[in-house]
Amino acid sequence: MAKILIVTSELAESIIRRVLVETKTEHEVDVLVIPVQVAAFLTVEYIARYLRERGVKDYDYILIPGLVKGSGRIIEEATGIRTFKGSINAQDLVEVLKLSDLSVLSPDIPADEVLSSTIEEKCREILRLFENSLTRENSVLVGKLRVPITPPPIRVAAEITEVHLLDDKRLSEMALRYLESGADILVLGFEALQSHPDRVYRAVRVLKREFDVPVAVDTSIPSEIISAMEAGVDMVLNMDLTNISKIERVNKEVAVVTIPRDPVTGNIPRDLSTKVKLLEKSVNIVKKKGFEKVFADAVLEPYGQFFSSLLAYYTFKHRNPQIPLLASIGNVTELIDADSVGVNASIVMIAQEVGVSIVLVVESSVETQGSTLEVKIASQMATLAHYKNSPPKNLGVSLLVLKDKKKYDVEFEREYDITIEAVEEEKPHTLDPLGIFKIRVNHELKCIEALYIGRKGRILIRGKSAKALQNKILELELISQLSHAMYLGRELAKAEIALQLGKNYIQEKPLFIKPKYIKL
Numbered sequence: 001m002a003k004i005l006i007v008t009s010e011l012a013e014s015i016i017r018r019v020l021v022e023t024k025t026e027h028e029v030d031v032l033v034i035p036v037q038v039a040a041f042l043t044v045e046y047i048a049r050y051l052r053e054r055g056v057k058d059y060d061y062i063l064i065p066g067l068v069k070g071s072g073r074i075i076e077e078a079t080g081i082r083t084f085k086g087s088i089n090a091q092d093l094v095e096v097l098k099l100s101d102l103s104v105l106s107p108d109i110p111a112d113e114v115l116s117s118t119i120e121e122k123c124r125e126i127l128r129l130f131e132n133s134l135t136r137e138n139s140v141l142v143g144k145l146r147v148p149i150t151p152p153p154i155r156v157a158a159e160i161t162e163v164h165l166l167d168d169k170r171l172s173e174m175a176l177r178y179l180e181s182g183a184d185i186l187v188l189g190f191e192a193l194q195s196h197p198d199r200v201y202r203a204v205r206v207l208k209r210e211f212d213v214p215v216a217v218d219t220s221i222p223s224e225i226i227s228a229m230e231a232g233v234d235m236v237l238n239m240d241l242t243n244i245s246k247i248e249r250v251n252k253e254v255a256v257v258t259i260p261r262d263p264v265t266g267n268i269p270r271d272l273s274t275k276v277k278l279l280e281k282s283v284n285i286v287k288k289k290g291f292e293k294v295f296a297d298a299v300l301e302p303y304g305q306f307f308s309s310l311l312a313y314y315t316f317k318h319r320n321p322q323i324p325l326l327a328s329i330g331n332v333t334e335l336i337d338a339d340s341v342g343v344n345a346s347i348v349m350i351a352q353e354v355g356v357s358i359v360l361v362v363e364s365s366v367e368t369q370g371s372t373l374e375v376k377i378a379s380q381m382a383t384l385a386h387y388k389n390s391p392p393k394n395l396g397v398s399l400l401v402l403k404d405k406k407k408y409d410v411e412f413e414r415e416y417d418i419t420i421e422a423v424e425e426e427k428p429h430t431l432d433p434l435g436i437f438k439i440r441v442n443h444e445l446k447c448i449e450a451l452y453i454g455r456k457g458r459i460l461i462r463g464k465s466a467k468a469l470q471n472k473i474l475e476l477e478l479i480s481q482l483s484h485a486m487y488l489g490r491e492l493a494k495a496e497i498a499l500q501l502g503k504n505y506i507q508e509k510p511l512f513i514k515p516k517y518i519k520l
Contacts, residue, residue: 002060002102003028005081007047008090009039009065011411015090025097032056037413039090044070048078057081061102065090072107087111089408119396126387127153127380140293140324142255143214143234145184149324150317151352152383157326157360158183158372159218163203164196171203172210179211182376185235187216187360190224197227204231216255218360222246229254237326237360238297240282242266250290257295257326258282260312268299275299275312276319283323295358297326302335310354317355327351330362333371340368345399348378349385349392369502374399401501432484437473439491441498441505448495450488452478464499466492 004027008016013033020029034050036042047064056062056079063086064072072083084105087093089112096102096111106114130153134146141147147155158178163171175186188203190196200217207215208231216235217228222243225236235255239247241263260279261268269275279296286294298316301309313325329347333340344361351359359379361371377399385392398405435454442449445462450469452459456478463469469492479485491507498505505511 001026001028003058004030004061004063004097004102005056005059006031006063006086006093007051007065008033009042010035010037011413012039012065012090015409015411016093019091019093019097023094023097026100027097027102029097030059039065040067042068044068044072044074048075051075052078063093063096063102063105066110066112076107083107085110091406091408116396123380123384123396126384130383130387140255140295142185142216142293144212145214147255147324147357149322149357150355151357152379152386154348154352154356154379154382155184155358156182156372156376156379157185157187157216157358159187159189159330159360159362161189161362161364162191163188164190164194164199166203168202168206171206175207175211178372179213181370181372183213183361183372185214185216185358186211187218187235187237188228189218189362190221195221195223197223200224201227201231204228204233208232216257220261235295239286239291241278241285244282244285244289247289252290252292254291255293255295256286256291257297258286259297259299270301270305270308272308272312272315276315279312279316280320283320295324295326296320297328300327300329300331302331306332310350313354313356321355324357325355326358326360327356328360328362329375330360330364330368330371333368334362334365337367339402340371341374341399341401344371344374345378345381345392348375349382352379352382352386366504429483430481432479432481434478434480437478437488437491439488439495439505439507441495443499443502446499448492448499450492452476454478466496 006016006029008031010033013031016031034042034047042065059081062075062079062081062083064075064083066085066088068085072085075083084102084107086096088110092112095115104114104118105111134148139146139148145155160171160174178186186207190200204215204217214234216237217224217233218237219225220238220240220243225239225247226249228236229249229251233254235257237257238259239256240259240261242261259268260275260282262278269278275298279298283294283296296316298312299309313327317325329344332347333343336343348359359375361375363369363371377397380397381392381395384395384397435452435456438451440449447462447464448466448469450461452461461469461472463472470489473479473488479488494511495505498511503511
C-alpha cells in the first residue's frame with residue numbers, strides 16, 4: 001500500500017472523489033485541488049511552486065493530470081516525492097488506482113498510454129505463446145506458416161479478386177495492402193467460368209517472388225489448378241469430387257481445401273447429413289489421390305441458412321477432429337446491410353468455437369472494405385479470450401469503432417452569464433473573395449485532398465489529417481473570412497473521419513445517417 005497525493009483542478013474534483021469511492025483502492029489517497037478550473041491549463045512549474053509553498057511531504061507518490069504540460073520530474077525535484085502523470089480523463093484513474101505498484105507509471109507520458117503499452121505487450125506475449133505451441137503434431141504447414149488443426153490461433157486468408165484483370169504492379173500493391181492489414185495467407189481469385197492458366201502461373205510467381213507468405217489460388221478449373229501447382233502455389237481452393245479426377249500431377253506439399261460439391265448435380269447440398277457425408281467422401285478421395293494436407297470447407301451460407309451451414313462445420317469437426325477447417329465468411333458479411341465490424345467479429349468468435357482454423361476474407365464490395373483488418377483483430381481477440389477463459393471483453397484489443405466502451409462526462413463551469421440556444425437554419429453566405437475549396441477523400445492514396453481555386457491559382461493540397469491541411473491552408477493564406485475557416489474546419493474533420501472509417505465523403509453532405517425502423 002502506498003500513500004498517494006492526487007493533484008487536480010476545480011472542475012475535476014467531483015469526478016476524482018467519485019472515482020475513489022468506486023475504486024476502493026488499497027492505497028491511502030488524498031486529493032489536493034489547485035485553484036485552476038481546467039486541468040489542461042496547469043503546468044508542472046505552477047504545480048511545483050504551489051506544492052512547495054504548502055510544504056507538501058510524507059507521500060510516496062504524486063499523481064498529476066495527464067494533460068499537464070511538462071515533466072513530472074520538475075515537481076519531484078521541488079518536493080522530493082516521485083511524481084507521475086495520471087490519466088488524460090479523470091474517470092480513467094480507476095484503472096490507475098488498481099495498480100499495486102505505481103512505479104510503472106511515467107513522469108512524462110499519461111498513464112493511459114503507459115498502461116496501454118503494458119497491456120499490449122502482455123497480449124503480445126500471450127499471442128506468441130500460442131504461436132510457439134504449434135508443432136508438427138498439432139498443425140499443418142502451409143508454405144512456411146503453421147496452421148493449427150484446431151484453433152486458436154485462427155489464420156486470416158485474404159482474397160484478391162479478378163486477378164486476371166490486374167497487372168503485376170497492381171497485384172503487388174493489393175497484396176501488400178492486405179498483408180499490412182494482417183493477412184496470413186494471400187489468395188488469388190479468377191474468373192469463375194473462363195480458364196486463365198497462364199495468368200494464374202504468372203500471378204503465383206509474382207507473389208512468391210515479392211512476398212514471403214503462403215500463396216493460394218481459389219479455382220475449381222483443373223487447368224488453373226495444375227498451372228498454379230507448377231508455379232509453386234502453397235494451397236489450392238477448391239479441389240473436389242467434380243474435378244479431382246482431372247488432376248494428374250500430385251504435389252504432397254500443396255495444401256488442398258475441398259468442398260462438398262455433388263459430382264452429379266454440381267451443387268452444394270443443404271441437407272446437413274448429406275453435406276457432411278459428401279464432405280467426408282471428398283476429403284477421403286483427395287487424400288487417396290496423394291494429397292496429404294487436406295482442409296475441409298462445409299461452405300458457410302448467408303443469414304437465412306447460416307445456422308444450418310454452421311452446424312455442418314460443427315458436425316464435421318466433431319466427427320473428424322484431425323481435419324482442419326476453412327470458412328469463407330464473405331457470403332455472410334457481404335449479404336447483410338450492417339457494418340462489417342460487428343458481423344466479422346461475431347463470425348470469427350463463432351468460427352473458433354466450431355473449430356475453424358482459417359477464415360477467408362473477401363473485400364470485393366464497398367461495405368466489406370477493411371474486413372481483413374477487422375478479422376485479424378477479431379482472431380486475436382478470440383485467442384486472448386480463449387487464454388483467459390473469458391468473453392471477448394476487456395482484453396486490451398477491441399473492435400469498438402463507432403461506439404465507445406465508456407461514457408465520459410465533461411464538466412463545465414457552474415455559472416454562465418447567458419445561455420443561447422443555437423438552431424440550424426439556412427442562411428445566405430458570401431463566397432470568400434480569395435477563392436473556394438473542393439474537398440475529397442482519396443482512399444487509394446489514404447489521404448485527404450483539398451483543391452483550392454482562386455486568386456492564387458489552382459493548388460492541390462494533400463494530407464493525412466484535417467489538422468495537416470488546416471495548417472497548410474493557413475500557412476499559404478488561402479482564406480480571408482472567419483465563416484469560410486469554420487466551414488473548412490467542419491468539412492475537413494468529416495473527411496478525416498471518412499478516411500479513417502473507409503466511408504464515402506461528399507462535401508456538404510452528412511457523413512452518417514441514423515437508421516430508422518419502419519413504424520406500423
